[in-house]
Each structure stands twice: as structure tokens, then as C-alpha cells.
Amino acid sequence: MIKVILFDLDGTLYSSAEVRAKFAEAAYQALAKLKKISVEEATTLIEDTREKLREKHGFPVPYTLTLVRFGMPVETWHKENIEYFDPRDYLSANGELRDMLLDLKKRCRLAILTNNNEVQAKRILEALKVQDLFDQVFTYNTFKTMKPNPQFFKKAAKAMGVTPEDCLVVGDRYSVDLIPAQELGMQIYEVKGPDDIPKLVTALRSVA
DSSP states (O other): OOOEEEEOOBTTTBOOHHHHHHHHHHHHHHHHHHHTOOHHHHHHHHHHHHHHHHHHHSSOOOHHHHHHHTTOOHHHHHHHHHHHOOGGGTOOOOHHHHHHHHHHHTTSEEEEEOSSOHHHHHHHHHHHTOGGGOSEEEOHHHHTOOTTOHHHHHHHHHHTTOOGGGEEEEESOIIIIIHHHHHTTOEEEEOSSGGGHHHHHHHHHHTO
């Protein structure tokens, strides 16, 4: 029986080309500052590395994990993107998403499980007007770990007072969000963005 739904945030509860672009720009600026190179050189370094990692692992690698490979502490990257932009300038309330989450909240508790930092996660949930619907928001800052590390999922379940088998994980990146969860015995549900959340509601209604 599902007692907790753990939602990924970026690309799952919202989809924004502008926010994606701002995260990318922040990453280029951060690496340029770290390596004392031009933004253009940093852009090439990052995107070439991401492409090689994508070919190796079979999925797009997030900017956070790419920057860590260049020796940038996660905390430094988070500080840089927090200062570079505010997602609230690009996102707005999603009434349909809120209604769907309210429906799900009648059935079980909801939580966020994101590699994003605490500040940006709160800003995004605020912009979407859904911040009050989640019992917990687990970010990198919570446990100092990130997906796809299974410990992130295990610690989140423990913090919610449930076993992995009691959890459903919803995410848009199969290799990062879902495979580690499934290997722990959690149920999984893949989405391509917020437009797929109604299908989840329908699916859960059918087994209620």
C-alpha cells in the first residue's frame, strides 16, 4: 500500500525552457569563475563533458554532477545558482497541478525529493503555489547526498516513517529518479512533465 509519494521537482512538477537555460548559464558562469577561463570556454567544457557522460551512461547528466567532476563543491555551485537567478521570475501558479496534488494528498502523504538546493526548491514551489501541499521537502541540503545515490531515497523514506515498499517515486529521469528507487523496492511512475500528473491520479484511483 502506498503511504508516501516522493516527487522529483525539476522537469516533473514543472517544465520551463527559461529555467533550464538559467541553470545552464549559471553553470557556465560558475565553472568560468572556478577555472579562471572565459564563459565560452566553460560552456564548451561542460557541454562536451555532458555529451561524453550521456554516451557512457545512456542518459543526460545534470549540471550538478557535471560540475562536481570538475572539482566544484556542490555548495559552491548552489551558492552560484542561487545568486544568479530566481525561478520565481519565470514560473507561475499551476492551478491544475495544485488540484491534482490535492487529490493525491487525500490518499497519502506527499514529499519532494530533489537534487536542487533548499533555497531554489522553495522558490520553485512558491512560484507554483504548491508549497503547502508537501509534508517534507528533501533537497541536497537535507542529507548532503544526491540522486541516483540510493541512500537519498532510503533516508527520505526513513524520515517519513515508512519503509521503501510504502513509497511511490515520481520522476522524469528513469536512470536518476526511478531505477535506484525501484532497486530499493519502491514503486515508480515515470512522467515527462506536469501534464502527466493527471494520469497518475487516474491510475491511483483505479487501484483504490
